[in-house]
Amino acid sequence: MTLDELKRRLQIPDEDTSKDEYLQDVLEEAIEWVQCVCNQDFLVDGELKLPSVAKSVIAQYVNFEMQNNAGIKSESIGGMSQTFDSVEERNQALISKLSSAGLRKLRFKPLGA
Template sequence: MELKELKILLQLPESDTSNDAYLEMKLGEAIDWVVRVCGQSFLVNDNLMLPRVAKGVVAQYIAFELQGNHGIKSESIAGMSQTFDSINERESALISKLSQARLRKVRFTPHKRGYDYGPY
């Protein structure tokens, strides 16, 4: 995902370069977060190939960061509205989107077989 695509998703004018350094930094941070949450790299032939849903999540993550207020807020991106009460709420909502799109790899932990009933 490139800065140009992020600006389109955030509905920012491409000609406004005043925040480009900040957006580039946040873009890397948001992509790292999505990759970590999904448990996969999205690399195809050494190129990052994020699915559309993941790109939308990256944009929403950054939109929240741009807000500067990490309390209650509302946002609208490309006709879609979201309200987050906190960073935890934001992350839960974004993780839910990634899960619904089946982008998260499920990690199973083996259960201990047998039971320890202790002394009688």
């Protein structure tokens, strides 16, 4: 997912570059979070290939971080809205979305570990 795609999803005009550095940092953080939660890197032939659901979750993650308010009550992105009371609730809602899409791979622990 590129910065330009993120800005389109967040409905930020291309010519508005005032927050590009911040957006790029949070975009990288969100991608790493999704990769960790899903237990997969989404690399195909060395190139990041995120499914649309993962991109939507990343955009919601970034939008929440942009609000700079851990107690945000609701948000709307591209006609979809969700309500979060805290970072933990936001994370659980986004994890649920990734799980529903079948993007989370289970981690197995050996018996006795």
